[in-house]
Amino acid sequence: MKKILWLLLCVAVLTACSEKKEEVVFPLEMKVEKFAGVNQDGVPITLSNLKGKVWVxxxxxxxxDTVCSPMTANMVQLQERLADEGVKAQLVSFSIDPVQDQPDVLKDYASMFQADFSNWDLITGYDQEFIESFANRSFMAPAAKLEGSNQYVHSTSFYLVNQxxxxxxxxEGAAEQPFDQIIKDIKSLQ
Structure with missing residues (x-):
């Protein structure tokens, strides 16, 4: 009987030792181009500032007047969930209206949602042509001013970026957001 128990214990230990961590394969692979802007506090932010960090x-x-408020509220909720689970990730919101969205405007806007700026940069400080091209090329996302309007067409997605x-x-960033999956994916990159 002792031999059987010993044998079962050895098999269990060997099985546990041989298990490999499941590697997550992500469907996208889009390199983010270099950018330079300032955050809500006027602090310069570039792609180099984010190297080595996982970010959303x-x-x-x-x-x-449509999707940005729900998206920002969802980003706050994601930020809270990350904090609750002790998961480190940087949050980055690029303004697609850099003329209107000066740093103080971005800070006031995010403060209305009770954003925590310790790991969230709302970025502006580039020109309109740059942000439209940057969104298209780096994220395959639309970003363009609607002709004859003060509104913009833009993606409603949240994008996970590796180190x-x-x-x-x-x-999805505006409607039902898969918070659990986002957090699981962030953990898999760390």
Whole structure:
């Protein structure tokens, strides 16, 4: 009987030792181009500032009359969930209206949602042509001013970016957001 128990224990230990961590394969691989802007506090932010960090990005503008408010509220909820689970990730919101969205405007806007700026940069400080091209090329996302309007067409997705600055996944950002999956994916990159 002791031999059987010993044998079962050895098999269990060997099985546990041989298990490999399941590697997550992400569907996207889009390299984020270099950018330079300033955050809500006027602090310069570039792609280099984010190297080595896992981050979640989106595109918003403060006078949006449709999806930006729900997206920002969802980003706050994601931020809270990350904090509750002790998961480190940077949040980055690129303004697609850099003329209107000066740093103080971005800070006031995010403060209305009770954003925590310790790990969230709302970025502006580039020109309109740059942000439209940057969104298109780096995130395969639309970003353009609607002709004859103060509104913009833009993506409603949240984008997961790895430590090397590569977009690896995207999620719905305006409606039902898969918080558990986002957090699981962030953990898998760390």
């Amino acid at each position: 990005a989106d595109f918003v503008f403060t006078h949006c 090397e600055g590569v977009v690896v996944q995207k999620y």
